[in-house]
Amino acid sequence: MTFQPSYFKADFFKVLSNPLRIQILDTLRVGEKSVNDIAQWIEVEASSVSQQLAILRRYNLVKARRQGNYIFYCIRDPGIFKVLDAALEVFNNHLLEVRDA
Numbered sequence: 180m181t182f183q184p185s186y187f188k189a190d191f192f193k194v195l196s197n198p199l200r201i202q203i204l205d206t207l208r209v210g211e212k213s214v215n216d217i218a219q220w221i222e223v224e225a226s227s228v229s230q231q232l233a234i235l236r237r238y239n240l241v242k243a244r245r246q247g248n249y250i251f252y253c254i255r256d257p258g259i260f261k262v263l264d265a266a267l268e269v270f271n272n273h274l275l276e277v278r279d280a
Contacts, residue, residue, distance in 0.1 A: 195263075
């Protein structure tokens with residue numbers, strides 16, 4: 180099987196297509212957090228956060244560490260924030276264009 184960057188990018192953006200996953204990633208900007216901490220921060224059920232974290236983990240966007248009964252998550256590659264920030268910049272530019280039209 181040949182590694183195809185375009186397929187990787189397509190899968191990568193599919194993972195990022197979920198707003199809750201993006202909120203979770205943004206929450207982890209400040210550092211490692213438990214499922215409950217993330218759930219409180221973004222005001223959703225811990226079970227929903229766990230489901231989305233499992234997907235992010237499967238795609239190697241986050242990594243987990245167990246401490247006692249808790250699992251803590253952090254970003255695997257901080258480069259993800261460049262992508263999220265670039266998307267926000269495009270969004271803001273789009274809003275300016277719409278407003279000025």
